[in-house]
Amino acid sequence: MIQQIYTGLATIAVGVGLALLYFYGSNWLLDRLLPQGGGDARATRNIRLAGAIRPWLFLGPAIFALGLYLVYPVIATIQLSFFDAGGTSYVGLANYDWFVHDANIRAALLNNFLWLLVVPAASTFLGLVTAALTDRIAWGNIAKSLVFMPMAISFVGATVIWKFVYDYRGADQTQIGLLNAIITGLGGQPEAWIAWIPWNNFALMVILIWIQTGFAMVILSAALRGIPEETIEAAVLDGANGLQIFFRIMVPQIWSTIAVVWTTITITVLKVFDIVYAMTNGQWDTDVLANQMYFWMFQGTPDFGRSATVAIVIMILVIPIMVWNIRNARREMEGH
Amino acid sequence: MFSIGGRKSPLVWAVHLSVLLLVLLWTLPTAGLFITSFRTADQIAVSGWWTAMSSSERNQVTRLPDGPGTQAADGSYTLSGTVLPHGGRVVAWGKTSLKPKAFTPGETVDMGDGVRMVVQANGSYSMTGPKALDGGGRIFFTAATPPSFTLANYSKVLFANGMLRAFINSFTVAIPSTIIPILVAAYAAFALAWMKFPGRALLLAVVVGLLVVPLQLSLIPILRLYNNLHDLTLVPDKSLIGQLIDLSGLGSHSDDGTMVGLSSKSYLGIWLAHTGFGLPLAIYLLRNYMVGIPRDIIESSRVDGATDFQIFRKIILPLSFPALASFAIFQFLWTWNDLLVATVFLSHQTDSLVMTAKLKDLMGSRGGEWEILAASAFVSISVPLLVFFGLQRYLVRGLLAGSVK
Numbered sequence: 001m002i003q004q005i006y007t008g009l010a011t012i013a014v015g016v017g018l019a020l021l022y023f024y025g026s027n028w029l030l031d032r033l034l035p036q037g038g039g040d041a042r043a044t045r046n047i048r049l050a051g052a053i054r055p056w057l058f059l060g061p062a063i064f065a066l067g068l069y070l071v072y073p074v075i076a077t078i079q080l081s082f083f084d085a086g087g088t089s090y091v092g093l094a095n096y097d098w099f100v101h102d103a104n105i106r107a108a109l110l111n112n113f114l115w116l117l118v119v120p121a122a123s124t125f126l127g128l129v130t131a132a133l134t135d136r137i138a139w140g141n142i143a144k145s146l147v148f149m150p151m152a153i154s155f156v157g158a159t160v161i162w163k164f165v166y167d168y169r170g171a172d173q174t175q176i177g178l179l180n181a182i183i184t185g186l187g188g189q190p191e192a193w194i195a196w197i198p199w200n201n202f203a204l205m206v207i208l209i210w211i212q213t214g215f216a217m218v219i220l221s222a223a224l225r226g227i228p229e230e231t232i233e234a235a236v237l238d239g240a241n242g243l244q245i246f247f248r249i250m251v252p253q254i255w256s257t258i259a260v261v262w263t264t265i266t267i268t269v270l271k272v273f274d275i276v277y278a279m280t281n282g283q284w285d286t287d288v289l290a291n292q293m294y295f296w297m298f299q300g301t302p303d304f305g306r307s308a309t310v311a312i313v314i315m316i317l318v319i320p321i322m323v324w325n326i327r328n329a330r331r332e333m334e335g336h
Numbered sequence: 337m338f339s340i341g342g343r344k345s346p347l348v349w350a351v352h353l354s355v356l357l358l359v360l361l362w363t364l365p366t367a368g369l370f371i372t373s374f375r376t377a378d379q380i381a382v383s384g385w386w387t388a389m390s391s392s393e394r395n396q397v398t399r400l401p402d403g404p405g406t407q408a409a410d411g412s413y414t415l416s417g418t419v420l421p422h423g424g425r426v427v428a429w430g431k432t433s434l435k436p437k438a439f440t441p442g443e444t445v446d447m448g449d450g451v452r453m454v455v456q457a458n459g460s461y462s463m464t465g466p467k468a469l470d471g472g473g474r475i476f477f478t479a480a481t482p483p484s485f486t487l488a489n490y491s492k493v494l495f496a497n498g499m500l501r502a503f504i505n506s507f508t509v510a511i512p513s514t515i516i517p518i519l520v521a522a523y524a525a526f527a528l529a530w531m532k533f534p535g536r537a538l539l540l541a542v543v544v545g546l547l548v549v550p551l552q553l554s555l556i557p558i559l560r561l562y563n564n565l566h567d568l569t570l571v572p573d574k575s576l577i578g579q580l581i582d583l584s585g586l587g588s589h590s591d592d593g594t595m596v597g598l599s600s601k602s603y604l605g606i607w608l609a610h611t612g613f614g615l616p617l618a619i620y621l622l623r624n625y626m627v628g629i630p631r632d633i634i635e636s637s638r639v640d641g642a643t644d645f646q647i648f649r650k651i652i653l654p655l656s657f658p659a660l661a662s663f664a665i666f667q668f669l670w671t672w673n674d675l676l677v678a679t680v681f682l683s684h685q686t687d688s689l690v691m692t693a694k695l696k697d698l699m700g701s702r703g704g705e706w707e708i709l710a711a712s713a714f715v716s717i718s719v720p721l722l723v724f725f726g727l728q729r730y731l732v733r734g735l736l737a738g739s740v741k
Contacts, residue, residue, distance in 0.1 A: 008508045011604070015512060019519045027645045054644055055533040062524035062615055063539075065517075069554055069612020070546050076557035087560065126358075133355050136348075143355050145728065147362045152724035153717045154673030156692045160699060160713040161365045164372065164706060176384045176706075178368055210362065218735050242347065271550045274675045278696050293552050294676070304556050311552045322548045329544040330537075 019061070026057045074315070080308035087304045095309040105310070108287040111201055115272065115288065118202070120265040122209045124258060127216025131224055132246060134217075144221070148214035155211070155274030162207045163279060166193040195284045204286055207275050212268065216261045223257035224250060263321045270317055289314055373710035374485040380706050391480045393427060395436055398475050404468030413469045419477055420459030429455045429477035436476035489711035497708065499715050501687055502694040506672055506716075508603055509682075509690055513610035513671040514664055520611065521618030522660070526648045528619065529626035530634060540623070546616040555680050558609060562600040562681070570597035601683040609681055610674075614667045621738050625659035626652055662734025665727050669720050691716035 030053060034046035084091050099105055130147055134140035150158060167177030171190055175181040180190040193203045227250055235249045251258070273290035280286045282295065289310055296307035371385045382394060398419045405415040420426065430438035431447065439445050441457040451465035455477065463469060493499040527533070528540055566588065571578045573589065573596040581587035581596050588599035599605070629652065637647055653660075671677075675692040682688055689697065695709075695716050702708045724731065 004504060004508060008512070008603070011607075012512050012515060015516055015607075016519065019516070023523055023645075027643075031643075051531075052533065055527040055531040055536075058523040058527035058531070058644075058648075059539070061520045062619060065520060065608070065612045066543070066546060066615055069558065069609060070549055070616070071542075073554035073557040074549065076560075077553045080556060087556075130355070130358055133351050133358075136351050137355060140355070143359050145725075146359050148728070148732075149366070149721070149724060150362065151731075152669055152720040153366075154675070154692050154695075154720070156675050156695045156699075157673070157713050157717040160695060160709055161369045163699070164369050164710070165365045167706075174382060174384070176380060178364065178384070178386070181384050181386075210365070213362075215735065218732050222736050267548050267550075271552065273552075274692075277675070278699055290550075290552060294679075297556060297680075304560075308556055311550070311556070314550050315553055318548050318550055322545050325548060326541050326544050330541060333537075333540065 022061065023057070026060075027054070030054060030057065077308045077311050077315075080304055081312050083305050083308075085301070085303040085305055091305065095305045098306060099309050099313065104282075104287060105289075105292060107285055108282075108289050108292045111286060112270070112288050114201055115205055115208075115269045116266060119205050119208050119212065119269045120262050122205075123212035123265050124216045124220075124261050126209065126213045127218075127261065128220050128251075128258070130213065130217045131221035132250075135221060135224060144217060147217055150211045151214045153211070155207075155272075156278045158207050158211055159275050159278040162203075162210070163194070166203055168192040168194075194280060197285045200280070200284055201286055204275055204279055207279075208269065208272060212265050216265065219257060219261050220254065223254040227253050263324065267318060267321060270314055369710045369713060372706055373489055373714050374487070375707065376484075376486055376488070377705065377707045379484075388485075389483055391425075391482045393478055393480050395476070395478050397433070397436075398477070400463065400471050400473050400475060403471035405463070405465075405471065407468075412464055412466055414462055414464045415469050415471055416460065416462040418459040419455065419461060419475060420479055424459065424479045424481040426455055426457050426459055427478045427480050429475060431473075431475065433474075433476055437478055489707045490715070493708055493711045493715060497698070497712065498686060498689075499691070499694060499712055502689050502691045503715060505688060506691040506719075509606055509610070509678065510668055510671040512603075512607045513614070514667045516607060517611045517614040517618045517667060518660060518664060521615055521622055521663070522653065522656070523648070524615075525619050525622035525626055526644075526652055528623045530647075530652070531644065543616050543619050543623075547620060549616075551613050551677065554609070554613070555676075559600075559680060562605050566597045566600040568597070570595040572596075601681060601688075603682075606677065606681040609677060610667075610671050613677070614670070617666065617738060618663050621663050621734065622656060622659050624737055625656055629655050658730065658733060659737065661727070661730040662737065665723060665731050666734055666738070669723060672720055 030050055034050045036043050036047045080087050081095050134143045165178045168180055168190055169175055175184050175190055184190055194200050231249055235245045271290055276288050276291045282291050293307050293310040296303045368385045371388050405413040407413055426441045428437035430436040441455055445453050447453050453463040455461040578596045587596045589596050678690045678693050695712055698709055698712050
């Protein structure tokens with residue numbers, strides 16, 4: 001264990017050293033090979049040439065890492081989705097045919113659809129409400145901090161926390177899970193939430209909503225504060241009440257931010273894996289695409305072709321958001 | 337806005353109440369598990385965590401010692417002792433399981449055959465009879481135990497369940513996975529923000545696009561790549577290169593043990609993977625921040641003859657500290673909390689599991705043992721929570737800058 005700490009520290013030192021050596025070394029070498037002093041025609045040409053090369057020295061490692069870990073895998077995964085379990089022989093559209101007809105995949109798709117419908121909407125709405133309310137009170141910042149806190153907790157940690165909330169004992173026993181204790185306290189019957197088809201899906205979604213609301217709140221709170229005072233004052237003069245001002249004056253002004261929050265959470269939902277994997281591993285009709293992808297990668301009989309196909313479908317679902325993001329970013333960058 | 341029009345108080349109360357409700361909803365689940373992590377398995381099993389602060393009542397049964405008991409000067413026999421060797425308070429007691437709460441503490445009860453028995457509130461009892469006593473009978477009682485908390489769960493998970501090892505493994509994964517992308521991204525972001533070259537706009541668009549690529553897509557190709565790398569670098573473990581690989585800690589042996597090659601499941605592999613996955617956000621965040629640095633500062637140092645490299649090191653890097661900090665926090669939280677990448681790229685042997693993987697394991701193998709799960713969960717989320725409460729300012733700033741507007 002101690003050796004591991006030493007190895008870790010040594011590798012950090014070596015890694016950082018190598019990176020710095022690369023950046024210093026390559027720049028030094030460039031200046032050496034293309035001397036830029038003297039002021040003659042040769043120096044001018046060298047300055048221009050060095051100026052053209054230097055950006056690529058700065059970008060080199062990043063382009064390499066992005067290419068290796070993100071761009072190449074996208075292409076390789078597309079290719080794999082047309083190959084068999086071991087990734088060796090071409091099988092055409094067989095994997096996609098399987099995807100369309102498989103009952104488990106259909107169940108996972110349906111659940112994913114539910115998640116997409118519920119989680120972004122609920123998180124954004126709760127985040128907006130929390131942002132609006134906490135901006136009005138003295139202890140708002142403490143409240144914000146506490147609602148934001150789950151953001152720092154891992155999905156697995158959050159799953160343990162909520163599994164305890166959902167804990168179920170037989171009706172004749174003392175309930176130690178908060179939810180069942182409240183329900184029996186009110187005279188109801190305890191419920192095994194995690195196995196309660198199909199409502200258990202919502203029990204899992206609550207965990208992600210619990211985590212993401214803080215994110216939505218932080219972004220929307222900043223947007224609400226950016227609304228020009230005059231628009232609100234004008235509405236007040238026209239006799240609008242608090243709710244009217246909120247929904248008719250403030251919310252329309254932050255539509256673009258709401259859209260950003262919504263899409264960001266949508267992407268998180270599409271990738272959601274840990275919660276389902278740790279809580280049910282897809283049992284009791286709670287499977288989702290990301291868990292199916294993992295299932296075909298490692299569990300049961302691994303099938304890289306099918307796993308890759310599921311990954312491609314997740315990617316296809318993300319593409320519209322990706323295009324929209326790029327267009328927005330370009331529009332924003334034109335300002336610079 | 338809710339205070340408009342002079343009708344302030346009822347609405348303000350409603351706001352306070354709803355925020356309070358929200359905060360309770362958002363903190364109670366965590367608080368519950370936190371309190372549970374300090375309770376013993378017995379306490380957890382019989383009562384909810386919300387009762388932990390009050391004393392708990394529990395029905396118990398004890399067996400009296402065998403007779404005949406000690407004989408006093410007057411010829412009577414007495415059996416005495418305590419039903420509560422571990423402390424607590426007797427609330428009620430009884431002689432049959434049907435009526436376990438028949439008597440109050442201190443009450444003298446006729447047990448038949450002239451035998452009398454008293455159980456005191458502190459648990460001590462005495463049974464007195466004219467002849468030798470049979471003993472061995474059972475006493476039913478309800479005991480109240482005062483609230484008590486223990487650190488035993490934590491020492492158990494840390495030292496007996498391997499959580500300490502997982503803790504160190506998580507740090508080993510998270511720290512280099514945070515530092516390496518910062519270094520790489522800072523230079524790239526500077527080039528994208530302040531250097532002119534053909535293809536800059538396209539590169540930026542690619543970075544924004546990669547921001548949302550699900551990392552699920554990368555898993556299989558990279559795993560295959562790592563496996564191939566292992567096979568390609570296989571050399572006899574007696575050879576010089578083999579020994580070097582072995583020494584560096586990056587190697588793993590082939591199945592028959594005679595060959596050694598770069599390990600397909602190593603820390604180096606996961607650091608680089610995390611670097612790749614974190615780069616788009618790092619570049620995007622840092623580039624947006626660097627672009628905001630006033631042009632005058634950079635132009636004037638260019639005029640003074642500073643090279644791009646010097647400008648980067650002496651001006652841009654120090655000024656970009658807030659953005660660097662924001663990204664560092666993000667990346668640290670994300671790599672510490674990650675389960676998927678660690679499951680795919682690290683070995684599944686017990687001593688190389690990271691916290692999240694360990695926790696997932698415990699959920700399966702120790703599903704019902706909440707004292708173990710609760711303490712383990714809090715060991716694993718303690719670090720992110722500290723980072724969160726200590727550096728929340730940077731986290732918020734990073735979130736605001738990182739979402740594509």
